[in-house]
Amino acid sequence: MILTPACHIQFALQLILQRLFFFAAFLPFHLGAAEPTTIIVQTDKPGAHINPAMWGVFFEDINFGADGGLYAELVKNRGFEFPDSLMGWSKLAPGIAKGHLSIHDENPFNSANQHYLQIESESNVPFGVANEGFRGMGIRKGEAYDFSAQIRKVTGSPVLRLELYSAQGALLDSVRLTELPSEWKKVTTILHPNETDSRAKLYVLLEGKGTVDFDMISLFPEHTWKNRPGGLRADMVQMLADLKPGFVRFPGGCIVEGSELDRRYQWKKTIGAVEERALVINRWNYEFLHRPAPDYFQSFGLGFFEFFQMCEDIGAEPLPILNCGMACQFNSGQLCPLDQLDTYIRDALDLIEFANGPALTTWGAKRAAMGHLESFHLKMIGIGNEQWDEQYIERYAKFHKALKAKYPDIQLISSAGPLPDDRRFKFAWPKLRELKADIVDEHCYANPEWFFKNTHRYDDYDSNGPKVFMGEYAAQSDKVVSVKNRNNLECALAEAAYMTGLERNAAVVRMASYAPLFAHVDAWQWTPNLIWTDNLRVFGTPNYYVQQLFSRNRGDVVLPLKCSLDSETDSKLYASAVKDEGKNEVILKLINPTPESHEVAIQLEGAQSVKAAAIAIVLQGKKLIDENSLGGPTNTSPHSISIQINLPNFHWSVPAFAMAVLRVPL
Ligand code: AHR
Numbered sequence: 001m002i003l004t005p006a007c008h009i010q011f012a013l014q015l016i017l018q019r020l021f022f023f024a025a026f027l028p029f030h031l032g033a034a035e036p037t038t039i040i041v042q043t044d045k046p047g048a049h050i051n052p053a054m055w056g057v058f059f060e061d062i063n064f065g066a067d068g069g070l071y072a073e074l075v076k077n078r079g080f081e082f083p084d085s086l087m088g089w090s091k092l093a094p095g096i097a098k099g100h101l102s103i104h105d106e107n108p109f110n111s112a113n114q115h116y117l118q119i120e121s122e123s124n125v126p127f128g129v130a131n132e133g134f135r136g137m138g139i140r141k142g143e144a145y146d147f148s149a150q151i152r153k154v155t156g157s158p159v160l161r162l163e164l165y166s167a168q169g170a171l172l173d174s175v176r177l178t179e180l181p182s183e184w185k186k187v188t189t190i191l192h193p194n195e196t197d198s199r200a201k202l203y204v205l206l207e208g209k210g211t212v213d214f215d216m217i218s219l220f221p222e223h224t225w226k227n228r229p230g231g232l233r234a235d236m237v238q239m240l241a242d243l244k245p246g247f248v249r250f251p252g253g254c255i256v257e258g259s260e261l262d263r264r265y266q267w268k269k270t271i272g273a274v275e276e277r278a279l280v281i282n283r284w285n286y287e288f289l290h291r292p293a294p295d296y297f298q299s300f301g302l303g304f305f306e307f308f309q310m311c312e313d314i315g316a317e318p319l320p321i322l323n324c325g326m327a328c329q330f331n332s333g334q335l336c337p338l339d340q341l342d343t344y345i346r347d348a349l350d351l352i353e354f355a356n357g358p359a360l361t362t363w364g365a366k367r368a369a370m371g372h373l374e375s376f377h378l379k380m381i382g383i384g385n386e387q388w389d390e391q392y393i394e395r396y397a398k399f400h401k402a403l404k405a406k407y408p409d410i411q412l413i414s415s416a417g418p419l420p421d422d423r424r425f426k427f428a429w430p431k432l433r434e435l436k437a438d439i440v441d442e443h444c445y446a447n448p449e450w451f452f453k454n455t456h457r458y459d460d461y462d463s464n465g466p467k468v469f470m471g472e473y474a475a476q477s478d479k480v481v482s483v484k485n486r487n488n489l490e491c492a493l494a495e496a497a498y499m500t501g502l503e504r505n506a507a508v509v510r511m512a513s514y515a516p517l518f519a520h521v522d523a524w525q526w527t528p529n530l531i532w533t534d535n536l537r538v539f540g541t542p543n544y545y546v547q548q549l550f551s552r553n554r555g556d557v558v559l560p561l562k563c564s565l566d567s568e569t570d571s572k573l574y575a576s577a578v579k580d581e582g583k584n585e586v587i588l589k590l591i592n593p594t595p596e597s598h599e600v601a602i603q604l605e606g607a608q609s610v611k612a613a614a615i616a617i618v619l620q621g622k623k624l625i626d627e628n629s630l631g632g633p634t635n636t637s638p639h640s641i642s643i644q645i646n647l648p649n650f651h652w653s654v655p656a657f658a659m660a661v662l663r664v665p666l
Helices: 012-029 234-243 304-314 342-356 362-369 389-406 423-434 448-453 489-504 542-551
Strands: 037-042 055-058 089-092 099-104 116-121 127-131 137-139 145-156 159-165 171-177 185-191 197-207 210-221 247-250 317-322 380-383 411-415 439-446 467-475 509-514 518-520 531-533 538-540 557-559 561-563 574-580 585-592 598-605 614-620 639-643 649-654 658-665
Touching (some): 037 585, 055 234, 099 127, 116 127, 116 145, 145 159, 159 185, 171 197, 234 531, 304 317, 304 342, 317 342, 342 389, 389 411, 389 423, 423 439, 439 448, 448 467, 448 489, 489 509, 489 542, 489 574, 489 585, 489 658, 538 542, 542 614, 542 658, 561 574, 585 649, 649 658
Parallel strands (some): 037 598, 055 247, 055 509, 317 380, 380 411, 411 439, 518 531
Antiparallel strands (some): 037 561, 099 116, 116 210, 127 197, 137 197, 145 185, 145 210, 159 197, 531 538, 557 574, 574 585, 585 658, 598 649, 614 639
């Protein structure tokens, strides 16, 4: 009997073999075009174990992913450290109000946060500033908002008036604070808006004559993820938790590299007190001239401690990616000389100690001081993001040597460059193989056809060599970096088809993550993205639901498939099978991107009987251009149906334009 490893065989040899042997094997089922496609799942021949952390997420502070996104701070430029110190702030001098605003840096409340705002009110009419938030502030009626600021009264006895206004100018809440401190002190109060608004503003006013200094003016919802003060947006983290990701890759992405080395991501500067985390301009601020974001900076309120904590909360393995002494090769490509790489290698070694070391160690103590005595159980680290050529290999080799010497069990992720099959890719792989790299990070942004055509990409990879991390991929409905790219069903199904190939090759492919993760509808630089938000809402794209269907139906071992499709042209069905050993269930994933439903005759070879409790989870649309939106967040989202199966051999119809997951208890 011919064993075709799966549907959609690409290679000529396989096609010939299929044709030669198929008819003998499947003659009863294959009498004409209308006959069902036969899929034999070899339930008694389990293959490779699937990495429990196989399906993860890729987080980068792009598209207002962290500041203005996951990090729930509502005030932009709270520390007045933007190069344009008053960016995000505007003067409020209603009517005959008189006064001055100025930025100072002498005697700051914290020398790491040098600049502060001085408001001088010269009349009895309220005078001060408004903060516009991140394209407005999302606030909800009935919720509480923690205001805090470092305050120092310099002259007079003015009253501090805090007001929340809607975009339409309605007053939503107001608080007056008297007796301001004469020395720097953190002053706090709570605001309770009486309406919901996604573009509210915060007013900070002085009532009466006098001068007051302000720094770290902050407004946070009390309702954050796990209600942590100064925490993360609960609805956004929930979307991640709902994915049940195996890992979270952070903090990127090109942001790791920086356009120049001094703008690279340095994890040590993102831990400890938030007011001491030095601001860095976000590279996505200026990267795309067609999508400028001049107010995009990294406050690092979401820093490495918070990343580790979030991973722990949602049960995902942390996967930090570190700079390897190279700035973004699409930008300056600046290099740290090889003989000066120690600082970078030190950062990697210290990060492992920060994550895992006992509280008695230097860096373990810093983690413990932030409230996490226990280890974060870090198991892997990425060396560089999307790097290439000899400069990368020689730097990676140095990291590899030093890290393996001290932490042989930590898995190292290395880079194969930005494309899945170009000169840089072909240069990197043999070198990394020679270096005995653990896991190689491959990236691919391409049109849906590429994904449909490459479902067999990993069939020929050597499972004894380095493993693969498909660390960034997404189907582009137009082309890479085009603003016309859409998160539509066609792209989602193309990714799903491709993922069947990753899953079938779990012996080689250890991990995969779609990229990028988040985008704010009013502040994005890159599209497509897995999850879109505004200041109050969030929705998952069809692509999100594909990721969810894979990660929630991961299984433990791959089950080999034999399939009766006999040519590439008519094999518009993509499949993979795994077994959930705990539940003793066969999980079959079927993707049909065509406008016709597709009949399949499924044979669970080796199964004696099935329980009558099978379910099909179906993600289906009406058209390939279907999308979700803020107004229709679940237009294209999965639903479950019970299916009647009495025998290990059964027929089913895979709906048109759909991904289906069949779970059959044995
Ligand atoms: O995902 C967006 C960008 O694409 C990443 O920052 C980079 O690694 C890749 O080029």
